[in-house]
Amino acid sequence: MKRFLILLSLAFLSTSSVFADNLKSKIMPLKDRAEIQNRLFKDRVSTVLPKIMERTGIDMWIIIAREYNEDPVIRTMLPSTWLNARRRTILVIYNPGNGKNLETYAIARYDVGEVFKKMWDPEKEPDQYLALSKLIKELNPKKIGINQSEYFAQADGLTATEYNLFKSSLTRAQFRRVVSAEKLAIGWLETRSGLEMEYYPAICNIAHQIIREGFSSNVISPGKTTTDDVVWWYRERIIELGLTTWFHPTVDLQRSNNAEFNFLSAFSKSKESNVIQRGDLLHVDFGITYLGLNTDTQQHAYVLKVEESDAPAELQNALAVGNQLQDILTEQFVIGRTGNEILLDALNNAKSVGIKPQIYTHPIGYYGHGSGPTIGMWDKQQGVPINGDYPLYKNTAYSIELNAKVYIKSWEKEVAIMLEEDAFFDGEKCEYMDPRQTKLILIK
Incomplete structure (x- = not known):
């Protein structure tokens, strides 16, 4: 065990050196960040x-x-x-x-x-x-x-x-x-200011890059690395880059076995014993705080089997269903509509085209779970009293968080495609601040 821990530590160090130069160069020194945050605040006082x-x-x-x-x-x-x-x-x-x-x-x-x-x-x-x-x-x-x-x-x-x-x-x-x-x-x-929106997309891009770093063969060795190892790699990477996070990441997996998907387990009870194997579908929930603004992202990766060069078509199609649900939801964003109105219409539209949806989208900005209209909660799919009755205003940001359950014939069970991407509503359209995931991350 001691030898394994030493090897794991060395692996983490070598991984850091692989990634360090590219991403670290995008992170500003603390003094520069402080100056920008003060400028953002002064601008908000006069414009927002x-x-x-x-x-x-x-x-x-x-x-x-x-x-x-x-x-x-x-x-x-x-x-x-x-x-x-x-x-x-x-x-x-x-x-x-x-x-x-x-x-x-x-x-x-x-x-x-x-x-x-x-x-x-x-x-x-x-x-x-x-x-x-x-x-x-x-x-x-x-x-x-x-x-x-x-x-x-x-x-x-x-x-x-x-x-x-x-x-x-x-x-x-x-x-x-x-x-x-x-x-x-x-x-x-x-409310997000025009000046903040000059920086926010880059913050989301940094979060996306860190996710891809963790979901790679530089970090994950099938048959050895556990989901908890990856969680702590993300925590260490955030610190190494001089960033902070507003919540502890989670990494969980679904695979071709008899285990049914459990929502609570996926988000709060990921166990060290979950050793990542080839053929697994991985999921991460991850966020950073930078320049006083937060991100909240969920994406999926597939661990290729030795003979594979791409993810199975069924899993790729499942991700496409998740993307379709995202589109159905963001099409409902109209000034003045309440979170509950958006939720219920999106759910009904999704079900009408054969999707099994769950929507639990929230505002984001100064706080990860920010103030504004709550658009569903995972355990309140009929609407959220009071907080869900708050109306939608322009120049606001949201974590488009949801899942679609899709039956995978070759696995003989459903998988949950759990997605979350940060988006900005300008009063006319809701667009992702950095391109959303439309293809599974592949781990060799």
């Missing part, structure tokens, strides 16, 4: 946020968090070199209307990055919340939005303690103007 505030009718947005207990929204607004909030961080965004620029303030001892300007002098007013109350009085907003939401977690970042302190600092007249900023927070998180 005013429209969302106008749409929701909230002219003041207050975001409050403390160090290590950050609101999900405030994480997207801090300078790239701030890994956390500092002490208590209070950000105030005010829309004066009439086409004027947003006013952005920090009730803090110092500016918060280049966007939020210091508006608190503790020597003159020691109470941070009273300083906030005075700013509210000065600006006199009509609606004050705070991050509270029963159903959308990323719009529910205000803690009970901070809410109570905030409430006690306001006059009755001020408090009557306080409303939930749920739709404002969702809109901010789900």
Whole structure:
């Protein structure tokens, strides 16, 4: 066993050297990334946020968090070199209307990055919340939005303690103007800017390249390598490239045996004992975080038998069915339609052409499972209450996640073609940010 582990470690090292130069050259140094992330944020404040505030009718947005207990929204607004909030961080965004620029303030001892300007002098007013109350009085907003939401977690970042302190600092007249900023927070998180979309396709391409690296003979030796070995290779590769991930990858397999496909096992119980053999159909669920944006991808590979030069036609056709289901789903993307409407029509259309579908698509961007319309969940194929009733807006991104079960005659059973690709909806069409998988990855 010890000798095997040493050999495995050496194999991983040699694999890294094979791939390193090509992909590493595409990854920016941390300093460059930080500068780009700050530029992306500044651009969003001027191009995205005013429209969302106008749409929701909230002219003041207050975001409050403390160090290590950050609101999900405030994480997207801090300078790239701030890994956390500092002490208590209070950000105030005010829309004066009439086409004027947003006013952005920090009730803090110092500016918060280049966007939020210091508006608190503790020597003159020691109470941070009273300083906030005075700013509210000065600006006199009509609606004050705070991050509270029963159903959308990323719009529910205000803690009970901070809410109570905030409430006690306001006059009755001020408090009557306080409303939930749920739709404002969702809109901010789900909307992608034009500048972000100059970078996002390349991020998806990097994720695709890493998947192909792992699904290759440089990493996988049939009869020796386990699915868990490949999972940890992906984790190590992400670190080696200076990237991060927002979830632990999974790698599972289906093969010509009596085992029936189990959805839960595929995604949460992949075992080390799954030694990869020739003739296996492999599946990976993988994502990275880069420049503050996330990817979420599922693809398939086939391990060639010694006498084979291509995957069996039945498996290739099964992948084509999965692609057909993707097309059926993305054709349903129309501004104003809810996630549930998109889901149910896509399922009905798929079934009408003989496909056995499951759809569980979600928004993606600042968070892997982002805010916006939920388009099915694997265990809620009749629709998702509340989150599935949220409408589709333009300039939003989605992980087109689904599966189609296809009968493979030579295997005498169904296989699940589980696909996930990141796409952007511009208001007219939903297109993949980097070309989707249309052919099985082949492992020799």
